Amino acid sequence: MDEIRDRIRQRFGDISPKEMAEILNIDVKKSIHMEGGSKVEIMDGTPVIWIGYGVSLLLYPKCIAKEIKAYLADHPEIMENW
Numbered sequence: 561m562d563e564i565r566d567r568i569r570q571r572f573g574d575i576s577p578k579e580m581a582e583i584l585n586i587d588v589k590k591s592i593h594m595e596g597g598s599k600v601e602i603m604d605g606t607p608v609i610w611i612g613y614g615v616s617l618l619l620y621p622k623c624i625a626k627e628i629k630a631y632l633a634d635h636p637e638i639m640e641n642w
Contacts, residue, residue, distance in 0.1 A: 577624040588624055598623035600631045607631055
């Protein structure tokens with residue numbers, strides 16, 4: 561995660577987790593079926609980060625960063641693109 565973040569920051573400057581998700585083509589959506597927490601799923605071949613409806617907006621960046629780390633750990637081939 562840190563290596564990808566450093567490569568992206570060299571290219572785009574300082575960015576938020578939400579902007580990093582956009583660069584990596586990961587959608588971030590609020591789930592009406594989850595009260596809290598977050599998870600990443602593959603839907604129609606693209607990753608989606610679901611965030612529970614009860615999660616505070618202040619915690620969104622932490623949830624997004626956590627799920628991006630999990631996604632990149634499971635899919636190390638993404639590093640080859642950066």
